[in-house]
Amino acid sequence: MNARPPTTVATVRVAADEDGLRLDRWFRRHYPELTHGRLEKLLRTGQVRVDGGRVKSGFRLVAGQTVRVPPLGRPSNRAAPEKPVAAADARMLAARVLYKDDDVIVIDKPAGLAVQGGTGTHRHLDAMLDALRFGGERPRLVHRLDRDTSGVLVLARTAQAAAKLAAAFRGRDARKVYWAAVAGVPHPSEGRIDAPLAKEGGPKGERVAVENEDGQRAVTRYRVVDRAGKRAAWLVLEPETGRTHQLRVHAAALGTPILGDGKYGGKGAFLSGSSISPKLHLHARAIRIPHPRSGTIEVAAPLPEHMAATWRFLGFDSANENRPFGDGKILRPEKSHFRTPEHGVAVDA
Secondary structure (H helix, E strand, O other): OOOOOOOOOEEEEOOHHHOOOEHHHHHHHHOOOOOHHHHHHHHHOOOOEEOOEOOOOOOEOOOOOEEEEOOOOOOOOOOOOOOOOOHHHHHHHHHOEEEEOOOEEEEEEOOOOEOOOEOOEOOEHHHHHHHHOOOOOOOEEOOOOOOOOEEEEEEEOOHHHHHHHHHHHHOOOOEEEEEEEEEOOOOOOEEEEEOOEEEEOOOOOOEEEEOOOOOEOOEEEEEEEEEEOOOEEEEEEEEOOOOOOHHHHHHHHOOOOEOOOHHHHHHHHOOOOOOOOOOOOEEEEEEEEEOOOOOEEEEEOOOOHHHHHHHHHHOOOHHHOOOOOOOOOOOOHHHOOOEOOOOOEEOOO
């Protein structure tokens, strides 16, 4: 809901369904007439603060935090018009719905589509969510995937569902399984990476690196499913924590960067003399998460075409790995599964 721009300093508490929302998106939601350029100036001068501290526009908010909002002037009588979702984007999203009920939508996010906007990013999922109303409220984001990562993404259809799903992600009650193709073969073939991560600047922009002293704890379980000699391997990755670029940095730390990940693998992330796509080979294969009301949702997403082509080229058979959570349950994306029979409606992928 849009708020009236304050004429004096205001302190606004972050709502439960806004947990994880970028600060600039929070301002766009509450104060749509505030331009991004003006917000950046307010942040640079310390007039906008979160819990009393200076932050950047991309800062991820946590439910319960307080945002200091300075006087923004009198509101205009004309509200900025909502930009309609392009018909092609609406059709694309509708075709990627894997699961839908009254509380939750799960989609197969395509590689290359950012989840939220930012500087220089004008086409993103958050701007397309009106296409997934299906007669209800505008869906809410409760977690994120990197722009170049494809696969399962959960959306909440109500504020109450958003609060419960966000809490499940914060409390590590959601299990996420990723598939990746990497350059080389890690040794040992199965293990647990416990390597703290920290953001750092550089000539090519911000990146994440292993930082044992000042980094945030980051843990990833991995397992080799198949290999193409010593040249490449298919990994199953399950993050126990949710740090930025965690899987990409941890895979590179093993000496086996994810194919297509030049940011963290350099030239070693590309197999010379092959026709393998240069795109990132990281896919959010499956998710298991408590339903906001009862039961558990389990959904799998099929490999994107560029990864499916690589699987064929390297001789990997995706049918050999259809129990993503290791408990005997077969999960096939072509017939999306769920464990909420009292309210769930599966949608064929």
